[in-house]
């Protein structure tokens with residue numbers, strides 16, 4: 001049977017950008033390897049979670065793996081807890097958090113504290129939080145730093161099943177039917193209070209505890225020597241944590257092989273995609289460093305020896321999208337093309353392997369946040385017939401023979417049409 005390589009480029013979708021001569025970063029990037037796949041492949045567009053929805057990566061990846069998750073969505077906090085090896089059990093509350101910068105009026109200066117926290121700074125701040133933020137026993141809180149400005153917060157009250165039916169303190173994302181979606185995020189952003197979304201005691205308690213953690217965290221962080229030093233050297237203090245996408249139950253989903261009849265492995269950079277892959281029971285290889293594309297390409301070849309397919313999540317383009325840097329995003333796409341697809345295509349037998357490339361969501365540089373724009377899809381190799389596509393770009397995909405798909409139908413379409 002043919003093998004499958006399924007690559008999701010995080011946030012790669014974009015819009016024509018005046019700083020790129022009204023081209024998207026995909027159009028502006030030199031991508032000879034992706035072009036070589038396009039000129040023997042077919043393209044199309046994908047609404048990963050649904051029209052009008054600007055999804056977060058976690059829910060978008062579940063959908064691109066074929067899962068339709070609605071109201072019962074477990075919450076990104078739980079996914080990141082699973083991806084970060086945190087001891088989590090049903091009834092705990094897990095939230096995704098950011099080290100952020102706020103002013104004395106709780107206005108958010110930067111949701112990522114300048115995106116320049118070193119690992120040692122972040123770990124020192126997390127250690128201080130674990131040492132000094134205490135809730136009224138028996139309630140307890142755990143802070144786990146993951147990557148960059150990112151953390152996971154776990155709140156536990158032994159004997160109480162906390163409810164995740166609460167609002168975020170991070171104004172950049174809101175929970176819609178349990179799923180995290182990006183807000184417009186324009187204008188003055190302030191740290192919000194978490195509020196219960198139903199009348200239960202468990203939701204009221206969960207919201208109260210999240211608000212207590214927020215207040216205590218600010219007290220500890222604002223005066224911490226790491227932040228005093230950062231401010232002294234003209235960098236932004238990481239003096240607040242913003243929390244979002246609470247979850248209180250581990251999801252029980254069919255495995256990827258039960259869903260598609262394929263035994264797939266995963267290569268991922270970030271705890272959230274590691275968490276998704278673990279939950280759908282893929283063997284997961286965590287990249288040693290974000291930009292080590294050569295390692296990722298060889299890992300694909302290794303995992304194809306023992307699996308029917310490999311899902312690869314490449315974080316690169318999303319961050320410059322959030323930072324509004326189209327040239328940097330273009331460069332990050334070029335690095336993926338030369339660093340990952342180049343070595344991979346030199347090794348792969350394309351007649352016996354299907355290569356599908358797409359994204360989890362668009363992160364337009366002009367918006368600096370996720371958008372509801374559809375993302376491009378390219379399928380190449382094996383029996384795929386060329387549909388005249390010349391590149392992996394949004395305009396080409398809009399004309400491609402695959403048409404417009406919903407996220408959960410992508411894998412079934414690929415498998416049914418080209419793999420079986």
Ligand SMILES: O=C(O)[C@@H](CO)OP(=O)(O)O
Nearest residue numbers: 057098111112150318322
């Ligand atoms: O973690 C990240 O990279 C992004 C999006 O997934 O979140 P945030 O906007 O909070 O940085």
